[in-house]
Amino acid sequence: MEAVKRWKSDWRYPTTLLCIYGFFSTVKPLEPFLLPYLTGPDKNLTTEQVNNQIFPVWTYSYLxxxxxxxxxTDWLRYKPVVVFQCVMLFTTTALLRWTESVAAMQAMQFCYGVVTASEVAYFSYIYSVVDLKRYRRATSYSRSVQLLGYTTGSVLGQxxxxxxLMSYYNILVFTLVLTAVALVTSCFLPMPQQSMFFHRKHPGETPAPEGTEGHRDGPVDANTSVEMMRDEQTESKVEIHEExxxxxxxxxxxxxxxxxxxxxxxxRQLLYWSVWWAMATCGYNQTxxxxxxxxxxxxxSQNFSIYNGGVEAxxxxxxxxxxYGIGFTxxxxxxxxxxxLGGFSGLGAAALFLMTFSGNIWVCYGSYVIFKCLYMLLITIAMFQIAADLSMERYALVFGANNxxxxxxxxxxxxxVVDSGGLGLDIITQFIIYSSYFSAISVVFSLRGLFSIWRAQRKTKEKRIVADGTECPPCEEHRL
Incomplete structure (x- = not known):
């Protein structure tokens, strides 16, 4: 009995339960074959209905x-939202299994939008129940298990x-069983006693992170800095009074x-990375x-043995x-x-153009894999660049704001572009727009990157001149 109490008080207990939940909630064998299922004899929907009327609902509900x-999520201290997420996932699968109309499929997409929005509870829960020194390991476990779940679902579906071995209907029943396992697991998660904002363990002002008081490539405007200091002093007094x-x-x-x-x-440096994050994530999600x-x-799909699951895996x-490899560079x-960011976004745009204009499904598959790898590479760099100088609370805020x-x-x-209430464009025209969108991102950030390198080299040259004592750097008087 004593051993059980010690196990439940250890950081491994909530981490293990969260990983079990993360795995079973992400094994979705039918997801890579959702369109063939919806447009096949099971649902008898047209591609235009799915593309222009059903899929857009997910975006609207998510927003x-x-x-x-x-x-x-923060106010309820994570666990209730994790359980609610699993309930909505169960509802999504049930609607997909037992309903057929366009309106029912739109309701299914709305529920899935709620599931996606609730992922913030999954990724935030662990930080409220483990010590700071365990953050990296706990985060690594929870994220890796999710990836394992997605991969397992794709391979299993293929x-x-x-x-x-199973019809689409039976695959959905199997998915409901897996979701039920995740739901039961979520109920055993320990309830956190604190959260980032509403239920602080040590209430009060979070210390400002290094690098946010000034620009990384220049000082903050003096008036802005003074105004922020006044705001913080005023807010601190109010917080102390409330606490x-x-x-x-x-x-x-x-x-x-x-x-x-x-x-x-x-x-400004964080702002530029965040702008790329928002723009690229938008294009990636659409793709x-x-x-x-x-x-x-x-x-x-009726003319070809599709391999969508294998490609996703x-x-x-x-x-x-x-x-993983980018962490060692x-x-x-x-x-x-x-x-x-500019260069690799350009390669992603090229992969999208190739996917759009190629009539070969294998070229499409290969281009998609390249595009996804390039995005994951860049978003990983952006994540650790942004998180480098931020506390956990502020990282959660920036992560949420960027998304x-x-x-x-x-x-x-x-x-x-997509919705039937708008232009309702065909799929080829849509992907031409997505490819052009990434091309524009590439041009903007390539130019910005070249300017940053030129400015850095110029500053290095000025410092070298000053160190040699041969010439003074260009100052305001000489510029005038």
Missing amino acids: CVLVPVFLL LLVSFN SNGTESCSRVIRILWRDFRLCYSS VNYVQVLWEHVEP ASNLLSAATS EVRWEQWGELA LGALVLQTVITSV
Whole structure:
């Protein structure tokens, strides 16, 4: 009995349960074959209905619930939202299994948008129940298990479909069983006693991270700095007063979030990386969401033994290997990072163009794997560059703000380009737009990267001149 109590109080207990939940909630064998299922004899929907009426609902619902779910996650202390996420995932699969109309499939996509928005609870839960020194290991375990779940689901789905071991209906029943295992596991998760914002263990002001008081490539404007200091002093007094009364007001949390938001994005370097994050994630999500429609256009599933599951599994594994390997490279990303963002985004655009104009399904598959690996490589670099000088609370804020920006852009593109209420363009035209979109990102960040390198070399040259004592650097008087 004593051993059980010790096990439950150890950091491995919640981490193990969360990993079990993460694995079983991400094994989705039918996901790579969703379009053939919806357009096949089981549902009898047209590709245009799926592309222009059903899939866009996910984007809209995700945007609508993202901010409320983010705040509720912290206020409810994570576990209830994790359980709710699994309930909504169960509902999504049930609707997919037992309903057929366009309206029912739109409701299914809405539920899945709630599931996606609730992932913030999964990734935040672990930080409230383990010590700071365990963050890296716990994060590594929870993220790796999710990737393993996605890969297992893709491989399993490919095997079940290729060898006709299960019908699509039976695969969905099997998925419901896996989701039920995840739901039961989530109920055993220990309830956290603290959270990042509403239920702090040591309430009060979070110390400002290094690198956010000033730009990495220049000082913050003096007026802005003074204004922020005044805001922080005023807010600190209000927080101390509220804490002395034992209150946890929503207004205080919003003030903290707004203050931290201004402090974080006062760094121009962080701002540039965040802009790329939002823009590239928007394009990546659009590509991943509609790539099955493109594959169906290039090679209809009734005429070809599709390998969508194998392609997804390969892309996940190669993306994981790429993301893991980038951690061992010795590159000054603060200097070369923006040029890398531009260059690799250009390669991603080329892969998308190749995928769009090639009539060969294998070329489409290969181009998709390359595109996904390039995005995962760059988003990994962006994540650790942004997180380098931020506390956990501020990283969560920046992560959420960047994803919200991506989602806003994605909603605009979806409503104009994809939705039947907008232009309702065909899939080839859509992917031409996505390819051009990444080309524009590539041009902007390549130019910005070249400018950053030129400026860094110029500063180095000026310092060398000063050190040699041969010439003074160009100062304001000489410039005037």
